[in-house]
Amino acid sequence: MRRVLGGVLLLGVVLVQVTWAPRLEVAGAFPNLALIAVIGITWTIGVRSGLAWACVAGLLLDLTAAGPLGPHALALLAAAYASGFLARNFQGGGPVYPALAAGVGTVLYSLVLVGGNHALRVPLPPLATTIQLIVAASAYNVLLMPVGMVMLRGLQSPGRRIRAETT
Numbered sequence: 470m471r472r473v474l475g476g477v478l479l480l481g482v483v484l485v486q487v488t489w490a491p492r493l494e495v496a497g498a499f500p501n502l503a504l505i506a507v508i509g510i511t512w513t514i515g516v517r518s519g520l521a522w523a524c525v526a527g528l529l530l531d532l533t534a535a536g537p538l539g540p541h542a543l544a545l546l547a548a549a550y551a552s553g554f555l556a557r558n559f560q561g562g563g564p565v566y567p568a569l570a571a572g573v574g575t576v577l578y579s580l581v582l583v584g585g586n587h588a589l590r591v592p593l594p595p596l597a598t599t600i601q602l603i604v605a606a607s608a609y610n611v612l613l614m615p616v617g618m619v620m621l622r623g624l625q626s627p628g629r630r631i632r633a634e635t636t
Contacts, residue, residue, distance in 0.1 A: 495605065499609070508549065510522050511553050516549070526541075544579075
């Protein structure tokens with residue numbers, strides 16, 4: 470039941486991302502709510518859960534995109550992996566480390582998507598524009614990550630509010 474509820478919530482996050490989030494554009498970038506959710510899950514529940522939900526969220530994003538199936542899933546997996554690495558190696562720090570993970574995750578996510586688009590010969594914006602968008606998206610997600618962490622911790626049951634991954 471918990472997985473079904475998680476899937477429904479993640480579907481809602483993806484739908485909000487593809488419908489309403491583009492209206493919150495700043496400097497050409499808008500928040501990547503699926504990325505924030507995946508990094509938050511990785512940070513609070515654990516790396517295995519984060520990677521599994523990254524694949525689900527990525528496939529949901531791919532289904533809403535005009536391109537092929539897979540690039541968003543691969544990009545979110547890279548971000549979740551990096552977030553898991555940071556979660557395992559940095560303890561404490563309050564909201565600072567998850568925010569750092571959001572910044573690093575956004576850069577990796579963006580680079581994987583740009584690399585995938587380049588490999589598929591999809592037209593890309595000029596390099597300066599691409600870098601500007603990656604920096605703006607990273608800053609946006611870093612600022613929103615603490616809010617995402619508060620929301621995720623509020624959804625967890627009191628017995629599961631420990632930073633996981635003891636395996």
